[in-house]
Amino acid sequence: MTGDFQPKSDFLRVLIERGFIHQCSDFAGVDEKALAGGLTAYIGFDCTATSLHVGSMLPIMMLRWLQKTGGKPIALMGGGTTRVGDPSGKDEARKLLSVEQIEANKDGIRQVFDKFLTFGDGPSDAIMIDNADWLTKLNYIDFLRDVGRHFSVNRMMSMDSVKMRLERDQELSFIEFNYMCLQAYDFVEINRRYGCTLQMGGSDQWGNIVTGIDLGRRMGAPQLYALTAPLLTTSSGAKMGKTASGAVWLNADMLSPYGYWQFWRNCEDGDVGRFLKLFTELPLDEVNRLGGLDGAELNEAKKILANEATALLHGRAAAESAAETARKTFEEGVLADDLPSVALPASEAIGMGVLSAFVRAGLVASTGEARRQIKGGGLRLNDAPVTDEKAALTAADFKDGVAKLSLGKKKHVLLRIE
RNA sequence: GGGGGAAUGUCCCGAGCGGCAAAGGGGGCGGACUGUAAAUCCGCUGGCUAAGCCUUCGUAGGUUCGAGUCCUACUUCCCCCA
Numbered sequence: 375m376t377g378d379f380q381p382k383s384d385f386l387r388v389l390i391e392r393g394f395i396h397q398c399s400d401f402a403g404v405d406e407k408a409l410a411g412g413l414t415a416y417i418g419f420d421c422t423a424t425s426l427h428v429g430s431m432l433p434i435m436m437l438r439w440l441q442k443t444g445g446k447p448i449a450l451m452g453g454g455t456t457r458v459g460d461p462s463g464k465d466e467a468r469k470l471l472s473v474e475q476i477e478a479n480k481d482g483i484r485q486v487f488d489k490f491l492t493f494g495d496g497p498s499d500a501i502m503i504d505n506a507d508w509l510t511k512l513n514y515i516d517f518l519r520d521v522g523r524h525f526s527v528n529r530m531m532s533m534d535s536v537k538m539r540l541e542r543d544q545e546l547s548f549i550e551f552n553y554m555c556l557q558a559y560d561f562v563e564i565n566r567r568y569g570c571t572l573q574m575g576g577s578d579q580w581g582n583i584v585t586g587i588d589l590g591r592r593m594g595a596p597q598l599y600a601l602t603a604p605l606l607t608t609s610s611g612a613k614m615g616k617t618a619s620g621a622v623w624l625n626a627d628m629l630s631p632y633g634y635w636q637f638w639r640n641c642e643d644g645d646v647g648r649f650l651k652l653f654t655e656l657p658l659d660e661v662n663r664l665g666g667l668d669g670a671e672l673n674e675a676k677k678i679l680a681n682e683a684t685a686l687l688h689g690r691a692a693a694e695s696a697a698e699t700a701r702k703t704f705e706e707g708v709l710a711d712d713l714p715s716v717a718l719p720a721s722e723a724i725g726m727g728v729l730s731a732f733v734r735a736g737l738v739a740s741t742g743e744a745r746r747q748i749k750g751g752g753l754r755l756n757d758a759p760v761t762d763e764k765a766a767l768t769a770a771d772f773k774d775g776v777a778k779l780s781l782g783k784k785k786h787v788l789l790r791i792e
Numbered sequence: 793g794g795g796g797g798a799a800u801g802u803c804c805c806g807a808g809c810g811g812c813a814a815a816g817g818g819g820g821c822g823g824a825c826u827g828u829a830a831a832u833c834c835g836c837u838g839g840c841u842a843a844g845c846c847u848u849c850g851u852a853g854g855u856u857c858g859a860g861u862c863c864u865a866c867u868u869c870c871c872c873c874a
Contacts, residue, residue: 636828643829670827704828743821746836752822782821784828 561586
């Protein structure tokens, strides 16, 4: 943790105050670099899915603060390392992804960064790089001679990610064992190419990052530094990022701004203050005031959290629209126009059985599930509980061509006649 | 190379004398209570044209009226010996 360290640089001060820091290899060293100006830092992002999810917001915000405090952020796409697969925190070997899949994922992930960082050629402009650029060109024998000889297997065996696998008698394949070597090499290579001296990441990356620092020292690079963020869990201990409909994706085509807004709005009471610090840029005294609210008043703070977090990712307009949709839906009980919707031709919609209607709306996965939800009182059509599973939609159910289907109290989908 | 063990509901863990849509738990979803929170309690958690039908226990065959359960081969994983 941060101990009694008193930072002089804006960069470290902000990160410490807002709770971004779990471990740092050398606070004074990083502070000095940041103070001198021109601190360049990078964070690597795996390309294992077509979109990042909320879990990645923490590192992204760190890059953003770095830029705001005068540093130069580098977003590293793991186009090369994803082909190998990071065993950290995994108790089972990850399936290898195809190269095409990785490239497609990379394209999806890229989109997000424009919203948080300013890219360009200036001294504190962000850049995006891909480690496939150098990793895929490595020659095995050269790599072993130039880089591999600096790695101590003895040390690697003592790292948590490796030790865990060994202790549990779970296989750790050679390719995975190499992951940390590649990530370590990345750090040295990025330092050589861009003068980057700091690598940041989640706390599970500590071992990999420190291995890079070590390699840098042995290969004659300047002093490198590590800075990690805490692993985010909700106050009841659950891993963050999962919700009703799966992961909380950052790309709008995978989770609507409204859905993203709802995610923050529904967070647990105990998380509000912490999340405001991490995921919004509200001044700290404001955050402290909001986080200190009691009971039902805290709901106002949750709305602000949702507004601010959504505005950062999807823009102010989308955030306001989501807030308005939520207000109409939950506070007025009025039908809000831009709830998620599904369009159907009239011929199909009128006379459609309720069961299939809910399946079409995507609220349930099968008619069987729809039947069960009806038994449990979980389905509503235009806010009236559905009781008869044989009922069919009639023209009267579509006011102005729109019928509102709900699952539970929170999930609503509009069925539109096109 | 030799010997021994394992694979179960496509979220996970995990029971299962030849009659099984298959115990139990976690997770998830829904209901009640609330504040769109947490905690608690209750229900649900293979598919369908649904009192019926269909598909499921690593893969492929076999024995049997009947196989998750027995036999054979194969695949993958683990353990012990070399």
